[in-house]
Amino acid sequence: MDKELVKNLLEGALEENTSLFLIDLSISSANHIRVIVDGDEGVPISECVRLSRAIEHNLDEDLDFSLEVLSFGLGEPLQLLRQYKKNLGRKLKITTNDDKVVEGKSVLVDDEGVTLTWKTREPKPIGKGKHTVEKEEKIEFKNIKNASVVLVF
Numbered sequence: 001m002d003k004e005l006v007k008n009l010l011e012g013a014l015e016e017n018t019s020l021f022l023i024d025l026s027i028s029s030a031n032h033i034r035v036i037v038d039g040d041e042g043v044p045i046s047e048c049v050r051l052s053r054a055i056e057h058n059l060d061e062d063l064d065f066s067l068e069v070l071s072f073g074l075g076e077p078l079q080l081l082r083q084y085k086k087n088l089g090r091k092l093k094i095t096t097n098d099d100k101v102v103e104g105k106s107v108l109v110d111d112e113g114v115t116l117t118w119k120t121r122e123p124k125p126i127g128k129g130k131h132t133v134e135k136e137e138k139i140e141f142k143n144i145k146n147a148s149v150v151l152v153f
Contacts, residue, residue: 003027006055010035013054020047021082023072031065036072040086043071078147084109091150092116096143103150104135113140114147 007025014020020043023036037043037051052069059065078084078092084106093103094116104118115138121130 005059006033009055009058010051013051016050017047020051021080023079023083031063033065033067035067035069037069038072038080038083038086040082045071047071074151075148078149081109081111081141084114084147087149091152093148093150094139094144095146096139097145098143099145102137102139104137107136108138113138113143115139 003025006027010022010025014022014037017039019040020037021039023038024034025036026034028034033055035051035055037048039047048069048071052067055069056067072083078087088106088109090106091104092106092114093101094114095101102116102118104116106114107117108115115136117134117136119132119134122133123129124131
C-alpha cells in the first residue's frame with residue numbers, strides 16, 4: 001500500500017474542513033489503514049465517514065485493504081501544539097521526562113510550552129495549620145513525556 005497516496009487523499013479531504021487535523025496515519029504490512037483525526041470543535045461521526053469514503057473510493061478496487069478512521073479519544077496523550085491550544089482552560093495531567101506529575105488548569109499555551117495553575121494546601125509560613133495557595137508552572141514541550149486531558153465531573 002502506498003502511504004503517500006493515502007496521505008494525499010486524506011490531506012485533500014481534510015482541506016474541506018479546516019477545523020480537522022491529522023494525528024496519526026499508519027498502514028500495517030497486512031494493508032490495514034488506520035487514521036486518527038482530531039478537530040478544533042471535536043470530530044462528528046459524519047466527518048469520520050466522509051474521510052473514510054474520500055480514501056476508500058479513490059484507492060484501487062483490486063487492492064485488499066481494511067480502513068479505520070477514528071476520532072482522537074479522551075484520555076489519549078496530547079501530541080500536537082494545536083491540541084494543547086484546543087484544550088486551553090481545561091484540566092491537564094502532565095508527566096515530565098523526570099517522572100514528575102503536574103495536574104492543573106491550562107491557562108497559557110505558546111510555541112515553547114504550556115502553563116498550568118492549581119490550588120494546593122501548604123503549611124502556613126508562621127504558626128500552625130495550612131492555607132490554600134495557588135501555584136503556577138510553565139512546562140516546556142521538550143520536557144513533557146505524556147500529557148492528557150482530565151475529565152472533571
